[in-house]
Amino acid sequence: MTSPHPAIELSGISKAFGPVKANKDVSLSVAAGSIHGIVGENGAGKSTLMSILYGFYEADAGEIRVRGEPRRIRSSSDAIAAGIGMVHQHFMLVEPLSVVENIVLGAEGGAFLKGGIARARAELARLSQEYGLAIDPDAIVGTLSVGLQQRVEILKALYRGAEVLILDEPTAVLTPAEADQLFELLRALKAQGKTVILITHKLREIMAVTDRVSVMRRGEMVAHVETERTSPAELAEAMVGRRVLLRVEKSPRQRGAPVLEAAGLSVIDERGCETLRDASLTLHEGEIVGIAGVAGNGQSELLDVLAGLTQPARGVIRLGGQILNAADRNPANLRRLGLMHIPEDRLRTGLVTAFAAAENAILGYHDDPAFGPGPFLSPALVEKHARVGMQDYDVRPVDPTLKTAKFSGGNQQKIVLAREIERAPKVLLVGQPTRGVDIGAIEFIHRRLIALRDQGVAILLVSVELEEVMALSDRILALCGGQITGEREAVATDERDLGLLMAGVSERAA
Amino acid sequence: MSAAPIELPRWADTALVPLVSVAAALVVAGLVVLSIGESPLEATALLLRGSLGSLEGLGFTLYYTTNFIFTGLAVAVAFHAGLFNIGGEGQATVAGIFAAIACLWLAPLPGILLVPLAILAAAAGGALWAFIPGYLQATRGSHVVITTIMFNFIAATLIVYLLVEVMGKAGSMQPETPDFPKQAVLTPIHELLGAFGLKLPSTPLNTSFLLAIAALVAVWALIYRSRLGYAIRTVGANPRAAAYAGISPARIIMVAMAISGALAGGLAVNEAMGVQHRLVLDFTAGYGFVGIAVALMGRGHPVGVGLAALLFGVLYQGGAELSFDKPTITRDMVVVIGGIVILFAGALDGLFRRLVASVLSLGRGKTA
Secondary structure, X not given: OOOOOOOEEEEEEEEEEOOEEEEEEEEEEEOOOOEEEEEOOOOOOHHHHHHHHOXXXXXXXXXXXXXXXXXXXXXXXXXXXXXXXXXXXXXXXXXXXXHHHHHHOOOOOOOOHHHHHHHHHHHHHHHHHHHOOOOOOOOEHHHOOHHHHXXXXXXXXXXXXXXXXXXEOOOOOOOHHHHHHHHHHHHHHHHOOOEEXXXXXXXXXXXXXXXXXXXXXXXXXXXXXXXXXXXXXXXXXXXXXXXXXOOXXXXXXXXXXXXXXXEEEXXXXXXXXXXXXXXXXXXXXXXXXXXXXXXXXXHHHHHHHHOOOOOOOEEEEEEOOEEOOOOOOOHHHXXXXXXXXXXXXXXXXXXXXXXXXXXXXXXXOOOOHHXXXXXXXXXXXXXXXXXXXXXXXXXOOOOOXXXXXXXXXXXXXXXXXXXXXXXXOOEEXXXXXXXXXXXXHHHHHHHHHHHHHHXXXXXXXXXXXXXXXXXXXXXXXXXXXXXXXXXXXXXXXXXXXXXXXXXXOOHHHO | OOOOOOOOOHHHHHHHHHHHHHHHHHHHHHHHHHHXXXXXXXXXXXXXXXXXXXXXXXXXXXXXXXXXXXXXXXHHHHHHOOOOOOOHHHHHHHHHHHHHHHHHHOOOOOHHHHHHHHHHHHHHHHHHHHHHHHHHHHHHOOOHHHHHHHHHHHHHHHHHHHHHHHOOOOOOOOOEOOOOOHHHOXXXXXXXXXXXXXXXXXOOOEOHHHHHHHHHHHHHHHHHHEHHHHHHHHHHHOHHXXXXXXXXXXXXXXXXXXXXXXXXXXXXXXXXXXXXXOOEOOOOOOXXXXXXXXXXXXXXXXXXXXXXXXXXXXXXXXXXXXXXXXOOOOHHHHHHHHHHHHHHHHHOHHHHHHHHHHHHHHHHOOOO
């Protein structure tokens, strides 16, 4: 702790991928011999920053200092030479090989294995002793538990002389007991003078193990704090962001009959994790229900299951009072029943970017007889339809033949919005309506959603912008770890209150 | 500004890049010819004269072109659905078996019924042989690249068995069927035009060439003008968006593969019903594989496929003439030249895209 220089110093790091600024003028100082947490939502730029530090990407601007020395890190071997090791979220291990073979991989020290393996074996024994890392050097990696495989990754980094260890979402794959063992190990490493950078979006872990925390949001570093002096609620607030309050004019809601009811919905993903647990909610005509939550806590799963893109493991969905069977729950049928969906990720789900704008304006509705005779689509009819929508929704430029990838994010979003809203939905599922959209378009989109609500449409709004959820919603549900942790009337809550719910501090503590 | 995918104007993507690729291929092929002591210019002149310089040469060129149009379209349709169908050979083989069965079993029928039925049988055979890999891909995740190539082997042994043991001509040692009935034979173009008083030399070119042209138009209408084509392109470009739009990627994969196989069946129509008038072993002769290069070069667009098919027709026919006139340039040399064209037009395409993009951006200065 008293080392004269910080272990790692980043100053003014910027990195853009095309028009997307993944890191904007990021600075970070990590004290030697400390455990430093970096938190932020998915896509906040944590992984990009660490990839720059580990040499996967080169920053467009900025400086990296390691123990006070400026270093250019252009590859992972530069990073290793600078004493930086990384444990990836998805392990980089060769499963059929033994522990010791994995450890020497890439550091064999010559054309023949024998010497390298012997050296590794000795070193492994020493490291195991020093950090209490019991592991059989001859075990086949594929047969080890996930927790032990992670240890192999850590040993690999230590074998290469890492002084600074970066762990990317290390507990995502661990059981709680394994996570506790990992934290023990991290403390042991710290006691031996190693520096640990822990990337996560789980606030409990940050509170449990780190000395300092840095918070990233939308590519920027927004806070550096001592862990002792902060709280999960404060961190959640910093992660989600408090922006200039978005004022949205809205009249009192005229709530009608319930249209979409879900009871006890659970979703199990292909890895067997329960990403949505026993969620129940009801949407009424003429109201906007917002979902507040740190990204990755079940919002996407909730939208997908309601939109018919995934099937629930358990639970019942009713639309207009009718129970939807598995056969009814497909996107085409739900659209016919008046349930429209503006997906969270317009580029990956909502649009085919290689298509002309006009072709995207009929995505999901290409069977509509209005667009051509019999099995054919008439380009003239499709383009005319798209032009009307683009004019109504102020898409610029109004060119239905232009490739969708060439429109700005806001205009792409308006193409999706026009397509889904135009068809007079009864229920509208909206995911991240203003992500990557400029201010002018945000206002426009908000006004449209409010107008739709006033016409009696039931709207479910998922957004990472807490401000947006608060400004638009009549009622707010908080999600944490796939569970609904609370429900509030929008007028009767504030950011602190929601922040606690989002951090999983349940009702009893509130 | 953006670095990731290379963005090109449409005209450059569809015309300029393939032209640059072909030009580069010709330069390299010229160097190969030069290295064995022959003049590349003379060789090129011979090649062009042999393929386009006479009505007879042109007839042969268009006969080859017919095969390449069918196999190129087959690969192109699958491409649009994001699938790589390299089973054209096997699909054409099974199509040939189906066509032969139709021609021989339905022999009493008049030509006006028999020919369309035999063509439909060929399409059905090709469709079936592509549908099975499509089904396996859609429901089991077995990759079509692997399964279609395996199905090529199955078809190759199936036809040997059938021609030797089941459908073979009685009393013949040749692995081939008896001749098809006369009314099942597709009219040669020289006879067709002869009826109008035009005297043309006798070539294998037959009415299946017209069928190929019709297939080009039909595939264009399917892909760019129909609801099904829209669904196929959506699945190919973004399967997630397709699922979101209520299009079942699994169903589209099966349908697109079946259409692809049916088109490959056109190769059997041309060879068996148009030229050989019976089913023989190995009639597919690698046309199915060259179809991949044709589709790649033609950017999957029917106009491009038509032009690329013509180019390969010229190479095949002109190459044959060239090796006949110049004994030093053997048949194998011609295969090398064809291979160079495939390499440059298909595999090295990215090389020239980058080059063309940087030349174009130089021309436009800093405005972009």
